[in-house]
Amino acid sequence: MKYLLSLAVRSAWNRKLTLGLTLISMALSVALLVGVERVRQDAQDSFEQSVSGTDLVVGARTSPVQLMLYAVFHIGDATNNIHWQTYKDIASNPAVAWTIPVSMGDSHHGFPVVGTTTDYFAHFHYGESAPLAFASGIPFAGLFDTVIGAEVADHLGYHLGDKITLSHGTGDIGLTEHADKPFLVTGILARTGTPIDRTVHVSLEAIEAIHLDWQSGAKIPGFSIPAEFASKFDLTPKEVTAILVGLKSRAGVFKMQRFVNEYHAEPLLAVLPGVALDQLWQVVGIAERALLAVSGMVVVVGLCGLIAVILASLNERRRELAILRSVGARPLDIFLLLSAEGLFVTLSGTLIGMVLLTAVTAIFAPLIQAHYGLIIAPKFISFDELGLLGIVMGISLLASLAPGYGAYKLSLSDGLTPRI
C-alpha cells in the first residue's frame, strides 16, 4: 500500500510537465473560487454591518427595504418626512437611549448631504460596533460647518478649511446651488467601507438655514437672506427624513417597534436594521452569487482537464500496468494507483491554490481596503471555505475514480499482454 503511493508519486513525477500544468490550473481555479467566495463573504459582512448598534430605523411608512435604502445608504428619496414633534416624542420615550435624526434631500457633486446632530458622531457605529473616527478635524460646531466622508474628500480633493457649496436636490447635473451659503470643511472622517464615506454631513439647523429663502423646492425670486443673518432666524427643524434609534435595552426592541408602527399622529415604520439589510442583500447579492457560480464552473472545467489528462495517459501506461499485474498487483491496486494520481493533483492543487490566495490577499488587502473600503480579513481558511473546499474535494474524489476505473477495466481485459 505504501509502495503503491510511492509508485504513484514517482509516476506522476515522470509526467511532471503535463500534470504540473493541470496542477497549476487546478490551483488557480481553487484560488479563484475561494477568492470570490471570500470577497463575497466580506462584501456581505461589510454590507450587513453598514450600520450596527442601532436598534431601530424609523421613517415615514414605506417598505422596509426602501426605508433602509434612503436612511442608511442615502439612495433615492423619502416619499414623506417625519414631523419634528414626532421626532421629539420618540426621542423622549423612556426606552430610548439615544437618537440620530437625519434629514436628506440636498447633495454635493452627486454625494448625498445629510443633516444631523453631533450625536451622529457619538452614537453611529458600523462593522463589529466600530465608532466613527476622524481622519482629521473635528465635528461641525458652527452653522455652516461640514464633516465629509473619506471618499468625498479623496474624490474631490478636499482638505480641512476648504469651502464647499451644496446643491438643492439629488443628482449631479441641472441642480440649483446654495451658492450664497458656503460650508467650511471642519472634519474628514476615516474610511469605513460604508455609505458614510460618500456622505457630506451638516447640522440640521444648516439644512433649515440654506432653505430659508426657498419655498416648495424653489428659490423665492428676488428674495435672499445672506448667510450672516441666517442665525437670526428660528432654525428649529420642522421635519426630519429618518431617525436611527438606540434603546436602553435590546429586549425592548419589539415593544418600541410596535409603539412606532402604531404611532397615532402620522403613519410610521420602524425596522430592525439587521433584518432589513439581510433582505436587501438578497436583492443586491445576486450578482455575487452568479460570480460564485461562474468560478465554481471554472473549477469543474479544471477538474475535467485533469481527468482528461490522466485518461489520455492511460493508453501509454498499459504496458506499465501489465508489468505491475505480472509482479502480483491486484486490479484493485491498479485502480488505487490511478485514482491516487487524480487525488494527489487535486489535493496539492487545492493546497497551492490556498497558499496562493493567502499570499495574494496579504499583498492586495491594504490596496483593496484603501480603494474600496472592503476589509479582507487576513486568514488562511475559514469554516465556510472549508465546506466549499470539502465539496471541491468530494467532486474531485469522485472524478478521480474515473481513470482508476478505466485502468481497472483495462488491466482485467489486457491481462499480461497489453494490446496497443
Next chain:
Amino acid sequence: MKTPVIQIKDLAFRYPKAGGICIDIQELNADAGDRLFIYGPSGSGKSTLLGLLGGVLSPERGTISLLGHELTKMTPPARDRLRADHIGFVFQQFNLIPYLSVTDNVLLSCRFSSRRRNRAIASGKSLLDEAARLLDHLDIAPELRHRPVTQLSVGQQQRVAAARALIGGPEIVIADEPTSALDAERQTAFLDLLSRECIAANATLLFVSHDRRLASGFNREISLPSLNLVQAEQEAA
C-alpha cells in the same frame, strides 16, 4: 511422489467477447527444474496459455494447479498473491517501468510479495545486495544501474527483466518470447543466461517462442499446435 509444479487437466478457454474456444488442452505437467520450450506460430494461443497459468485469465473448464494450489478454486486476489509469490515473468519487450531505476525495476517483484522479499534478503545480505548479485550474473555493469531504464539497449532491458523474474527465487519462471527483439547472437546469450540462473535456482522455466531454432538447451520441447486441440480441429477443417 512429489507434487508437480505445473499441472493442467482438460483445460478450455475462450475470450469473453470473442466467439470460439481458443485453448483446449488435455494435459500438461511440469516438475521442479524442468525447462520447457513451447513453440507455435503467431496466434496459436501461447500468450493466452501463459495468462491462464498466471491466473490472470480464468478457464471455462478444467483445472490448473501450481505447486499443488488449484487456481480455479481460488479467488482472484488469492491468484494474484500466488503469482506474486511463485512466478517470475519476462515479456517480449518493454518489460521495464520507465520511471523506476534499474534496481527498483528488479526489486518490483519483492514489493508485492513478502515471501520473495524475505527470500531475496535471505539469499543476499539485503535486497540491494541481492539485486546487485543478480544483475552481475546477468551481465549488467554496475554503472548502468543508476541510469534511467529508457537509456538501456533492448538486450540490457531484457536482462534486467530476467533479474526481476528471478529475484526472490520463484518456483516458476515464464518467458513470453523474450528474445524476439534481439539479434541471433544475443538471443542465445540471453537464453544461456536465463537457463543457467533457472538451473541454479532449481526453478521451472516455461519459455514460449514461435522460433523453434531456440529449443536447444531446454530439456522438454512442446509444440502448442499439437497440444492444443483447437488448432487440430482448425487444421482438420
